[in-house]
Amino acid sequence: MMEKSRRSFLKVAGIAAIGLGAAPAMNFAASDSHGTALAVKSKNEAVLSAHRWGMVIDTNKITDEVVENIVAACHKAHNVPDFNHEVDEEKFPNTRPVNHKQEVKWIWEEEFHNSFPDKEDEFLAEKFHNLPFLVTCNHCKNAPCVKACPTQATFKREDGIVLMDFHRCIGCRFCMAACPYGSRSFNFRDPRPFIEETNPNFPTRTKGVVEKCNLCAERLAKGEQPHCVEASEGAIVVGDLEDPESEVRVLLNENYTIRRKQSLGTEPSVYYVM
Amino acid sequence: MNKNYIITGLVIFVLAVLSPFWFNMITTTQAAPEPELLGNAKTQKKCVLDKYEMRANHMAILDEWRDSVVRDADRMYTAANGHSFNMSLSTGENSCLGCHEDKTKFCDACHTYTSVDPYCWECHTNPKEIK
Numbered sequence: 423m424m425e426k427s428r429r430s431f432l433k434v435a436g437i438a439a440i441g442l443g444a445a446p447a448m449n450f451a452a453s454d455s456h457g458t459a460l461a462v463k464s465k466n467e468a469v470l471s472a473h474r475w476g477m478v479i480d481t482n483k484i485t486d487e488v489v490e491n492i493v494a495a496c497h498k499a500h501n502v503p504d505f506n507h508e509v510d511e512e513k514f515p516n517t518r519p520v521n522h523k524q525e526v527k528w529i530w531e532e533e534f535h536n537s538f539p540d541k542e543d544e545f546l547a548e549k550f551h552n553l554p555f556l557v558t559c560n561h562c563k564n565a566p567c568v569k570a571c572p573t574q575a576t577f578k579r580e581d582g583i584v585l586m587d588f589h590r591c592i593g594c595r596f597c598m599a600a601c602p603y604g605s606r607s608f609n610f611r612d613p614r615p616f617i618e619e620t621n622p623n624f625p626t627r628t629k630g631v632v633e634k635c636n637l638c639a640e641r642l643a644k645g646e647q648p649h650c651v652e653a654s655e656g657a658i659v660v661g662d663l664e665d666p667e668s669e670v671r672v673l674l675n676e677n678y679t680i681r682r683k684q685s686l687g688t689e690p691s692v693y694y695v696m
Numbered sequence: 697m698n699k700n701y702i703i704t705g706l707v708i709f710v711l712a713v714l715s716p717f718w719f720n721m722i723t724t725t726q727a728a729p730e731p732e733l734l735g736n737a738k739t740q741k742k743c744v745l746d747k748y749e750m751r752a753n754h755m756a757i758l759d760e761w762r763d764s765v766v767r768d769a770d771r772m773y774t775a776a777n778g779h780s781f782n783m784s785l786s787t788g789e790n791s792c793l794g795c796h797e798d799k800t801k802f803c804d805a806c807h808t809y810t811s812v813d814p815y816c817w818e819c820h821t822n823p824k825e826i827k
Contacts, residue, residue: 461744463770463783579769587766588819622823623787628815643771 468645472662474563474582475637476691478673479556483657489531489554495653496529496635501626503616514615526607528635529558529650540685556658558650559584559605559635560682560690570600576632582663582691583637593630602683603690606634663691729805735797736789743795744775755814758785758792786820793822 465471497504505520534550535542537557565584567576575590576597598606612629620626624640627633637660638648651658661670670693673679679693711718737743743750744757761783764770774780784791796802799822807814 461776462774463764463768464772464774465770466772469769577767579767581769585766587762589762589766620821620826622821622826625786625819626821628818639769643769
């Protein structure tokens with residue numbers, strides 16, 4: 423009696439198990455026959471890509487006027503606030519007074535002895551003391567900011583661009599402390615009142631995030647050259663540092679170039695033709 | 697002797713416990729707003745997913761898009777239904793706002809009703825609001 427009931431129990435249980443498995447299997451087969459297409463994410467066809475993006479700045483071609491144009495073009499396109507801009511009281515009432523130490527900048531002019539403190543020779547050629555040098559994020563190969571970021575908001579993209587995900591930035595400013603070039607700025611306040619003309623094609627930032635040059639990733643994605651390159655009248659060239667045929671590598675081969683604070687081992691990707 | 701006190705106490709207790717119900721009965725409640733399809737969105741009749749899936753999962757898609765654009769530099773999204781989109785909230789015609797032109801009636805209507813306060817617009821700009 424015992425044995426028989428056990429046997430029949432197992433039979434029933436087996437049939438039940440098949441029954442339970444049948445429905446998902448049927449559904450799977452049914453969905454398969456319809457051929458569920460999956461969404462695909464891809465790059466634009468016109469995209470400019472590189473193994474490692476780099477920049478070459480020809481200091482002989484950089485004049486004060488060119489510097490001004492480049493900085494203006496970059497900052498305007500990326501909605502970088504200018505704290506000298508007069509606030510529109512109607513749109514932004516009760517804006518507190520500006521602290522001019524809290525500037526935000528992506529690319530700016532710097533003197534030689536500030537840009538290259540380790541290259542200050544005793545009898546440096548006179549011309550270097552007065553030349554305007556353009557400095558920006560160096561998109562370092564060993565970027566210290568990337569290592570410092572606790573949330574991976576700053577990261578190194580596959581193509582060598584050191585990029586920020588503003589969504590993830592918690593505003594701890596470790597990256598600013600880690601960057602030896604001062605390339606990063608913190609938004610101590612809402613930048614919007616200080617943006618003269620907001621470019622609708624690029625977001626603004628919000629209070630409490632760090633920002634810096636993104637090598638115009640949004641333009642490279644569309645197959646366009648960065649704003650600084652366009653405004654530089656040939657003084658700035660960007661290209662693939664790992665491609666020996668690329669324009670930047672040809673320039674590096676033909677000219678004597680220096681990099682900022684090379685001894686720190688960050689391997690900057692911005693080269694200056696002297 | 698204490699019967700009256702107990703009964704009044706009970707009545708007050710029951711009323712207090714049921715307060716959400718009778719409060720809703722005596723006040724007028726707003727019906728949930730329907731997101732309005734205006735402009736391009738009305739004529740195009742195509743979206744990333746169908747209506748009900750978009751309602752439930754648009755935030756997950758936006759999150760996925762953000763990672764894809766920022767981290768992998770992939771900016772084109774070819775949806776399962778074959779249509780392709782520019783993975784962007786507010787820039788260009790093929791972005792979310794490019795089609796759903798009226799942010800107030802499309803995004804804000806439901807978000808306000810459900811007391812959701814996404815911080816998208818602290819950085820992203822509505823092209824219609826820039827003068």
